[in-house]
Amino acid sequence: MSEAITHFKELCSPIWNLYSVRSLLYWDQQVLMPGGGAAARANQIAALEKVCHGMLTDTHFKSSLEKAEESASEDIDKRYLRSARRAYDLASKLPPRLVEERARATSLAVEAWVQAKKNNDFKFFLPHLRNVFDLTREVAEHKGYASHPYDALIDEYEPGMTTQKIDALFGGILPPLVQLVQAIAAARPISRKILQQAFPFEGQHEFSRYLLEQIGFDFERGRLDQSAHPFCSSSTGSDVRMTDRLDEWLVTMSIFGSLHEGGHGLYEQGSPPEWNSTPLAGGCSLGIHESQSRMWENFVGRSLPFWQAHFGRMRSIFPQQLWGYSAEDMFHAVNYVEPSFIRVEADEVTYTLHIVMRYELERDMITRALDPADLPEAWNEKMEKTLGIRPPTDTLGCLQDIHWSDGLIGYFPTYSIGNVVAAQLWRKIRKDMVHLDEDIARGNNLGLLNWLRHNLHRFASSVLPEEALFEATGGEELDHQPFVDYLWDKYSGLYEIQRP
């Protein structure tokens, strides 16, 4: 390794270590920080951002990066530099004042959102929401974009993605999806009686932990806790922390919430430990990340073989609730399709409709086509139009997600990209592993995990999302067809309907 590269990596080390500390501060704030600590925490996060930003945009950092780029010959060094360059470019476009202000604003907005959601009090949240969107609009202008300010925002989460590409993707998915929702609405409903019962918290927590162990999550390098909104936060691949949310009358929330966050967690734990706290560590984009959570949550977790393997354990934890029921009953119930208010509780089919409306709303708030004060009304109208239902409260409507308070704008579409990528990977995996269903039905998920480790996880952030997809699928680009086919195949069987 050249001296220039060694020197540059030494410059990067404290920066990426502090970034990994920031993840922990965030987790702590969500999971266990006492309420009175909010203002001081906002200052801590702002200071951390400012210090990192200062180190990253220092002229010495830039000249060292350029020297390293000139001398790099090994492929892995080039990848390291590409990732560091991207961070440098993103950071150097934003004035330090804005970075700090946004960090403080979002930290306070998250606290306000928790209160507002609890009290169904959108007005209490509104000034924070407005402030976050004002600052985010400023961010987009500083970052620059070719045709749409939203492009500048989504690129941060999904390098190379644009408003135009998202419009095309949703354009390809929506017609067959709407057809499917309508066909299901007209079909004979399947029973979900098995789920319409109370499941005590303790058992839910036990079963979640069991499932996470079954899919290969390593609790020596991670934790599972509870928070208002489930998330996975990886300080490093050796310390991956997930949360879920428990509701006595909605056992699926903890089951699929845990599998979902577990999918994120497995991807992070698959990042090579020697890359911890470097530009090569962790997931390469939110869309690719989401492909992993969706795969374990839906493609695996809502399949018949999975419940053939694990229903027995669930019944032993909840004997009273599950007496007389079978794995098939569970398989049917967890694939019940019905328009509902809460995104994180939505079924696999209607889920994408939740994403499309959020995408349209945040895009319009960025262009000022929609004023934040009008969000509740706009939300409720879209909900009624696309899903046919109107939320009775903002808590069940526009206050349900943490994203906007946290400044995560341009983030929602990555959930749908995740579904699409997951379907492409799933098609390839089924070709490579002819006994996949039998393995999963026997409770053996190791083959699948190893496939993902080998073909995706181990590359961590050393690849761009399109490279990751290309590598794992043996040459494919982003393609909505496998996702549409997967949904139609699965649900036409479940609901005994014909694809037109």
Add this chain to the structure above:
Amino acid sequence: MSEAITHFKELCSPIWNLYSVRSLLYWDQQVLMPGGGAAARANQIAALEKVCHGMLTDTHFKSSLEKAEESASEDIDKRYLRSARRAYDLASKLPPRLVEERARATSLAVEAWVQAKKNNDFKFFLPHLRNVFDLTREVAEHKGYASHPYDALIDEYEPGMTTQKIDALFGGILPPLVQLVQAIAAARPISRKILQQAFPFEGQHEFSRYLLEQIGFDFERGRLDQSAHPFCSSSTGSDVRMTDRLDEWLVTMSIFGSLHEGGHGLYEQGSPPEWNSTPLAGGCSLGIHESQSRMWENFVGRSLPFWQAHFGRMRSIFPQQLWGYSAEDMFHAVNYVEPSFIRVEADEVTYTLHIVMRYELERDMITRALDPADLPEAWNEKMEKTLGIRPPTDTLGCLQDIHWSDGLIGYFPTYSIGNVVAAQLWRKIRKDMVHLDEDIARGNNLGLLNWLRHNLHRFASSVLPEEALFEATGGEELDHQPFVDYLWDKYSGLYEIQRP
């Protein structure tokens, strides 16, 4: 405020914010970090130390400090600068390499200590112990000292304290203390039957929380959790986190551990919030800090009025265990004096003997008069000589405390300074508050807390320890006599013995 001072405070802000983040990383590591995260955490802490050290020792920081010192006219600014100057002087004497190396070494040593203590495996810990002492010796040489390398170490925790002063302090305390221990050994023992029972964890936790609320700890600005070694870690005065340790058969550990850490916590919560994450925040020295924990643990918590107020609640939590017992029985039992192995479980009288032996051992390991490999034997011999008992395992001996693994050398004497200061404060408080016993017996601790808030807490780190003591006592210097008198007065009554 002059421009020079405003500018200097802006330089300090990120540094002290990152220091407050470091406290949180430490807490997280002790309380809930998964084991696999240890190496990455060590790197994070080292990076944080390095960045802070870099900012603090930057030439621009120094020149800004000097300019601010020239222009300071307001008293509070002068105090701010004095505290910042002390941090600068401490940091600039140590090469960055040493700061980083020590941070990493202690982080790994703490992990090793947890294992070694669990497995009674001193040999596993020895290389870490040796490494920490080697690095600490190097630290002392860099800091410099007039007559004894240990002076350079204790000064970090107790500004102005020296090896000579500690020898004088212990010289004044030891003879009357040894007399008291001997007199008690010859007296009729008091009963502690009430404590020789199992108390379920859940009730212990409930009672600890109740007691902390009773002494005025604000759970909106703090937490209570569990860890291997109880501690109090204040990220800021708005986020004060304490831990205790539960043992079913030793209910006093959670009661007095909580009151002890609660005393630290109250001092931190009394630091003015506008000083959060600045050089003025938090306690002014470990000795003054310990005066607060000892006061609530012993002077209040082991007094008859305290149990007259709270025994009823304890009995309602543990009706089976406490049926037929009285507040007086509890008061007697918690003041049972007996030589024992574990410092944190020791009674008020023998406690100081535990401190003296630790002080002598660490002082001798610093001067190389004692080799770390010989620590277990030296420990056991001193224990036998001063307390008449020999630990059967190193877990009950030299592996019991976290301090040496964590590089906290020069720290132990501050526990005894705390007892001495607490006794001086207590004498003054009893003069100022003639109804103190009646208040405490009625469960009203607010008067005492307000006295401490007004006379000590609100000054936080704006004062030096000798100034804090002078201010609170109305003009006293460190004096061992009130502590000796307090012990003799209390225990001659309890054990019906005469002071010679």
